[in-house]
Amino acid sequence: MGIDLKGRNVLVLGLGESGFGVAQFLREERANVMVNDIKNEEAFKDLIPKLKELNISYLFGEHPVELLNNIDLLVISPGISKDNPIYKEASKRGVKVIGEIELAYLYSKVPIIAVTGTKGKSTTSTLIGEILNAAQIKNIVAGNIGVPFVNVVKTLNEGFFILEVSSFQLEDIETFCPYISLFINIYPDHLDRYKGMEEYAKAKAKIFMNQKENDFAILNYDQKEIRKLASICRAQKLFFSLLNLKGDGIFLDGSFLNFKINGKEGKIKVPLKCLKNQAFLNDFMAASLVALILGINPETIEEVGENFKGISFTLEKVGEVKGRIFINDSKATNPISTIYAVRSISSPIWLILGGRNKNFDFEELFKNIKISSVRGVILIGETKEIMRELAQKYDILYFEEDALEEAVLKAFKLSVPGDIILLSPGCASFDMFENYKERGKSFNRIVESIKDEKI
Numbered sequence: 001m002g003i004d005l006k007g008r009n010v011l012v013l014g015l016g017e018s019g020f021g022v023a024q025f026l027r028e029e030r031a032n033v034m035v036n037d038i039k040n041e042e043a044f045k046d047l048i049p050k051l052k053e054l055n056i057s058y059l060f061g062e063h064p065v066e067l068l069n070n071i072d073l074l075v076i077s078p079g080i081s082k083d084n085p086i087y088k089e090a091s092k093r094g095v096k097v098i099g100e101i102e103l104a105y106l107y108s109k110v111p112i113i114a115v116t117g118t119k120g121k122s123t124t125s126t127l128i129g130e131i132l133n134a135a136q137i138k139n140i141v142a143g144n145i146g147v148p149f150v151n152v153v154k155t156l157n158e159g160f161f162i163l164e165v166s167s168f169q170l171e172d173i174e175t176f177c178p179y180i181s182l183f184i185n186i187y188p189d190h191l192d193r194y195k196g197m198e199e200y201a202k203a204k205a206k207i208f209m210n211q212k213e214n215d216f217a218i219l220n221y222d223q224k225e226i227r228k229l230a231s232i233c234r235a236q237k238l239f240f241s242l243l244n245l246k247g248d249g250i251f252l253d254g255s256f257l258n259f260k261i262n263g264k265e266g267k268i269k270v271p272l273k274c275l276k277n278q279a280f281l282n283d284f285m286a287a288s289l290v291a292l293i294l295g296i297n298p299e300t301i302e303e304v305g306e307n308f309k310g311i312s313f314t315l316e317k318v319g320e321v322k323g324r325i326f327i328n329d330s331k332a333t334n335p336i337s338t339i340y341a342v343r344s345i346s347s348p349i350w351l352i353l354g355g356r357n358k359n360f361d362f363e364e365l366f367k368n369i370k371i372s373s374v375r376g377v378i379l380i381g382e383t384k385e386i387m388r389e390l391a392q393k394y395d396i397l398y399f400e401e402d403a404l405e406e407a408v409l410k411a412f413k414l415s416v417p418g419d420i421i422l423l424s425p426g427c428a429s430f431d432m433f434e435n436y437k438e439r440g441k442s443f444n445r446i447v448e449s450i451k452d453e454k455i
Contacts, residue, residue: 002107005029009070011036013086014077015044015058018100021148025103026055029208034058036067036086072096075103077167078144081193099172101165104149106175110156113290114143114163115168116207117220118412119337120283121145124184125164126311127287131304132160135296144169146437162366167203168193177210180293181235182218185288186225187336192359201225211235218289220282221245223391227290238293240285242278250285250292259286268298271305279340313440315341315424319447323417326408326447329424330440334358335365338426342372347420349374350411352404354381355427365426366390376414378407382431404432404439408446 007033012023015037026033037044041060044051051058060065063086068074074090074097082088090097105112115125122145129141130416132276138159142149145164153161163178167190170176186201194200197241208217211234220226220241230237238261239249250259250268255275257268268288274281284305291301310316313330320326327345332338333355342349352375362383369377376397379387384400399414401407404423411421423443 111179114178
């Protein structure tokens with residue numbers, strides 16, 4: 001498809017990883033490009049030489065609406081608030097606004113499998129990719145998982161793009177239409193951006209806004225919020241469930257998954273790790289439905305599920321020192337993710353919690369900590385005060401530290417052989433780190449230092 005961008009004036013708002021990818025892409029399409037970000041110039045000192053080399057204009061440290069003068073198109077990065085003055089002014093002036101996912105979609109030559117949800121998007125997307133690899137079907141996994149769609153959209157002429165898409169990315173789509181959409185779950189998140197759960201759910205439901213009858217939508221039957229939204233979906237609907245399903249889809253039946261698609265029925269053996277981890281079981285069921293739609297045999301699905309190693313910063317074992325096991329779950333940026341983490345571990349846990357609050361209610365988290373195998377929590381970040389009060393309310397042993405390194409060392413000193421030291425913050429990382437990946441890498445470095453007895 002594509003659009004004619006030659007000679008057009010385009011403003012890219014937000015210069016994160018996807019913003020820089022967009023700017024490069026636009027220059028390849030011979031557009032005149034300006035990038036703007038509220039961070040100061042020092043934050044982009046490594047990028048500025050590349051911007052100059054590509055002949056991309058830039059302005060940092062402010063968002064003056066005058067940048068819209070003579071602009072034909074505004075490409076907005078996912079993290080930009082809709083209260084941003086440039087975004088609001090663009091709407092008033094009638095300047096066309098799209099996001100990176102929509103821009104890249106216009107150039108895609110292959111069908112798209114798109115995954116959204118609050119928890120498990122990366123795991124499900126990665127699983128789908130590995131199953132397709134095992135079936136020798138070409139694919140690229142991209143999107144919110146780390147590689148911007150726009151960076152790879154021109155590299156695939158057959159097969160499928162598998163995209164992890166967030167609610168932020170879906171807000172600004174117009175024509176984006178996946179062949180298979182997956183809405184795997186929804187829990188409270190990003191309530192600093194949305195007025196409530198209904199608005200958050202509607203943003204995610206845009207994933208099947210443009211789908212037609214010959215497309216597919218895979219949905220979590222066990223969540224009534226998602227079942228309710230299914231009524232606005234025109235695609236063929238397949239559900240996954242821990243309960244018995246009557247219609248098309250897949251459900252748990254002992255140590256097997258029973259499936260039915262367009263009259264075809266069968267079974268898939270449940271990987272052992274699924275029996276101990278309900279979150280992974282849901283992800284596996286959703287990924288299995290994609291594979292079955294594409295005609296991949298159950299044996300291939302079973303083999304990939306059994307051998308799946310997981311993804312970085314998601315309940316990832318990163319080391320063992322003197323009998324203590326360190327698990328990195330830095331990707332747990334909301335309370336429900338941490339609840340999943342503590343539920344999935346039966347060994348004694350020293351839990352490192354805290355960070356930037358996204359308007360969460362942490363009450364349910366601490367109720368779950370109280371009945372879990374958590375021996376104590378080490379609190380860090382901006383949420384320390386809120387979490388201290390809840391720890392006191394539920395009579396949970398707690399400690400407070402000012403930095404992640406201090407928290408890890410405290411957990412190590414408190415623990416005994418056989419204990420788990422778990423980083424599962426339940427919060428965003430932005431109070432102390434650039435993102436959850438930087439937080440996760442920092443945790444890994446600290447663990448390595450403890451191994452080497454450098455700290």
